[in-house]
Amino acid sequence: MAGSTTAERGERRQGPSGPPPLVRRFGRRGLRRIIVSAVALVFLGSGAFWLLYGSDLVRVERVSVSGTRVLTPERVRDAAEVPLGEQLISVDTKAIEARLGTALPRIDTVDVIRSWPSDITLKVTERTPVLFVRKGGEFIEVDEEGVRFATVSKAPEGVPALELAVSGSGSTAASLRRFGEDRLVREAVRVAGALPASVARTTRSVKVRSYDDISLELADGRTVGWGSGEKNAEKGRSLTALMKAEPGARHFDVSVPTAPASAGS
Template sequence: MTDTRADRRAVPEEGPAGEGRGRPNRWKAVFVTLLVVGALGLVTWVLLGSRLLVVRHVEVSGAGLAPRDRIVAAAGIDLGTPMARLRTGAIGERVERLREVESAKIERNWPGTVRIVVRERVPVAVFTRDGRYHLVDRHGVTVADGESRPSGLPTLTVASPGPSDRATRAALAVLCGLPERLGGRLAEVEATGPETVTLHMKDGQTVVWGAAERAREKIRLLDAVRRTAAGRAVRTVDISSPEVLKTK
């Protein structure tokens, strides 16, 4: 018979040896995990907890009507705030509440500068109220007011000027749709309702425009009247219905 005890002694025991080979791999995994956690913690501290990347300067660009100090105040950005904690969307919304501002974009310029880029509303007409001149943009929003009348803007004549007033919106739609050759000769745009817009030109001519629709046809008609008049005074042009042109 064969002595199996010698065979058993010749077979190596794999338990302790296998554990010895696996231990370095486990330590390596633990070390890599700790390294990653430490790196993430360092990055988080630099971004949110340290004084390295905080707001140190606030810049404003695109402002003309609104003073820089008022834009900065509306933004409400505290110097020393970590750049990563800035809620740029909320900052932009606060700036856009200023009547002069149509839109605002907030940019982070690392390591410590915040840039506020504003697009201001553009005045297209002026109306008077309580002895003051109010400038309105294409939406009817008042962007500025003062005691002296600004030059270069036509007068807006409506009963209740404002962005929610239909007559205001119609008058401004007609005004903003005019080509420069006509818009530059406009003295006043008047509307008693959304379908009764009238233009008063600087040369004294009155243009009964009607509703804001079919602007291209009406512009072609008005150009044709001006060409064919050839120096003859046409005091009133009614293009409210393009199919039926009326002149006086």
């Protein structure tokens, strides 16, 4: 039996004739649409890149500030040093936050927001003093975390003074060595923040002799022995009830909130 001819063997090696696989799968029109779409995406991507990094349309032109109470917007803008004229996408927002935190300790938090197409917005939250420390003729403000963040020439209105009556001998010295001044300040802050509203409004000073010897002096001269900064909620409730029951007392002790005491008339 005769074998296959040379022409037949060539046809088997070349395989069946017809369009390429992609054309068979998508069709000529479908493939053309895919190619056109891919080219369009390349051009769109190039255009977006140029708009963000090369165009004058998205450069920083204005810096707005919100949330200030004591600080002025001008002072915040100066400290932020936002680079006017720089591409908005290239502005280092973390560096701006760091500069503001270093230059203006009164700022607790700041959000640096890109407002397209040409603005930077600085949303500031300032620290609020809960106590202040006298230092010569000036006053150091202390926030709810015990951070001493600003020195001012006038005592903040409605804020108690912090008196650190810690000496270099006896039990007060031992407390200072054990806990450190910063910890004692934080305890005083905890107490000030936990006072009932009626008491907080009339508290003139918070005095710290040791970790477990914190007392209050009220505006009318009455005093309160508070003890440590623990069980503050219970102490607040006991003090409120005791003041109602003994309105003529001059001294209250809630260091043991389950056994409060009063004295004087």
